[in-house]
Amino acid sequence: MSAAPKPNMTKSVEMFSRCKKSIAGGESSYARLRSGIELCLDHTAGSRMWDVDGNEYIDYCLGFGPLIFGHNPQDIIKAVVDQITTKGYHFSFPHELDHKVGEAMQRLIPGVDKIRFTCSGTESTMAAMRLARAYTGKEKIIKFEGAYHGWSDVHLYSVHPSLIQASGRYNAPNAMADSTGIPKAFGESLIIQPFNDIKIIEQTIRQRQHEIAGVLIEPAMANCGIVPPRDGYLQELRALTEKYGVALIFDEVMTGFRIAAGGAQEYWGVTPDICTYAKAIGAGFPVACFGGTDEFMDVEARNEVYHGGTYTASPLTLAAADAVLQRIERDKDTMYPELTRLSEKLADGLVAAARDNGFNAIWQGVGPLLQIFFGKDDSKVDRLYNYREILNWVDEELYSEWHQEMQYRGVYLFPSQYERLFMSTAHTDQDIEDTIAIAQESFKAVAEQRAK
Ligand SMILES: Cc1ncc(COP(=O)(O)O)c(C=O)c1O
The missing domain is CATH 3.90.1150.10 (Aspartate Aminotransferase, domain 1)
Structure with missing residues (x-):
């Protein structure tokens, strides 16, 4: 051959x-x-x-x-075409699709009491990190080596460090920026950890609980191939974060609506404080969101933490999300x-x-x-x-x-x-x-x- x-x-x-x-x-x-x-x-x-x-x-x-x-799924295309030809495609005001999609998210996702729309996964994870910091009043976010959460300065660290020698010890990796142009200060606001090792993270959180706002995790790492969590790992992480007053953030940009209707939360039966969605929720239209429990999302509701965007909750993209979630609920x-x-x-x-x-x-x-x-x-x-x-x-x-x-x-x-x-x-x-x-x-x- x-x-x-x-x-x-x-x-x-x-x-x-x-x-x-x-x-x-x-x-x-x-x-x-x-x-x-x-x-x-x-x-x-x-x-x-x-x-x-x-x-x-x-x-x-x-x-x-x-x-x-x-x-090109025809039902999604039809929903979008109906919306833009009969009602309009850019409002910047609340509209019917806001609550339709919001309510579907509440029905489908165990950890969602409330959501806010964004336009990309990157925006959602940035907003989730800021919310964790605002809620806890602490600054550091734990992020895992090999995990990708978008291309922003706040988290583009230790995604694909090719030189492990330079990346430090297994149990305490250095934060390695994945791009030039990222200020060191962002790396200093992160603590990098190995995925799937509960003993290491337990020690880190116990020792540094006073400065750790949140743990940002892809429940199954999907940006260095696929790495599912060990049995019990997410459950133990949930217990740990609860015990030490640290927010648990599930980045479900990959797992959301993909591995189950309720994403990783349903699949592994673990409810985070904050979660992020993009990709499958729009079946190709650029819609995303972050959400969480009322306790956390009330900080957003009171506008104590800044989140915005000209194109957030666009009727164009929410028409797609509405059709996607209807199909998922049905099928x-x-x-x-x-x-x-x-x-x-x-x-x-x-x-x-x-x-x-x-x-x-x-x-x-x-x-x-x-x-x-x-x-x-x-x-x-x-x-x-x-x-x-x-x-x-x-x-x-x-x-x-x-x-x-x-x-x-x-x-x-x-x-x-x-x-x-x-x-x-x-x-x-x-x-x-x-x-x-x-x-x-x-x-x-x-x-x-x-x-x-
Ligand atoms: C887990 C995860 N989070 C966040 C992102 C960023 O999403 P976006 O490309 O929509 O900004 C990605 C993108 O691949 C991702 O895989």
Whole structure:
């Protein structure tokens, strides 16, 4: 099996160089084309997308996660079109969709008494951190190594430190800024901790309780592959934070409406003080929110803490959120088991294909979130529990080679071992079977290239 030839991507290359003339770097987000393969899209539908050269892809990136119903779900489009053609698309005043979506959030999310809308996950996590600080009157926020909460100065630290030696001890990592231009003071307002280690965080919180406002956590880390919590970890963290007067913040930007209708809170039965939502809540429309218990959200209600935005609670995006939540409330009993079934079928198939071709691979996932990890040697692991374990175990080079073979054969995955695959309700068994067959060919091609 030889390497797949690069499909004709002449138009993508041309379009991307034209984009680069007016858009710095050619695209408006940091990571999208990390593979270096220019790919400009023409159109999308269901589980598929087509580039400007007409190449078709089965898509497991799904617009970086929001497209829980796949591309262009007709019910969501209809709700948005009805709203903007009959009522309007930008109000900046309270409107009917405010309370419809707010009430659906109250019904679905155990930890939501009240919410506030934002326009992105980054804004939601910034607002949640500020609220925790305002409520507790303390300043430090615990954040986990390998976790991503958005691109703001307040939390873009220790997301992907590549030099662990420079990042300090396992139990007390240094806060490492992930970008130039971030003042050190923001790092000093954070305490970085390893994920999944209750003993370490117990000690940290006990010793520094007087200065810790909150713990900001992705209940399952979804930005260094997928790392589910150990059994009991979130429950123990909840007990600890309660005991020491520290706010527990669940960043559910990835897990929200994805792993269950009630997100991680329902899935693991743990209720935080504050939580954040984005991505799936709008199925691709830019709507997000943060929320929490009345005790915390009353601080927002009294406007003691500043939160605002011209486009927050836009009727355009809330029409989408309303339609998404209606569909989730209607379909949740069948939708989540089905997404999980497809996801596990894919994950098992990919790992089997890798092993058939001599590669050391495991997968980790929760519901429709999954990632396949490749070992850089033959060492066996059952599970990877935190960022450092992943960094030490995985073969990023192999992931890149495989990714390219998959993309050239018509399967689009994130171009990084540290991201993850998403499943949508638009994916079918046939998509999964085709993807596994393509994975077999791709691993074989990589194995042959490496043997040369
Ligand atoms: C867990 C988590 N929080 C926050 C964000 C930031 O969301 P946004 O890109 O909408 O700003 C992301 C984005 O991927 C995320 O994965």
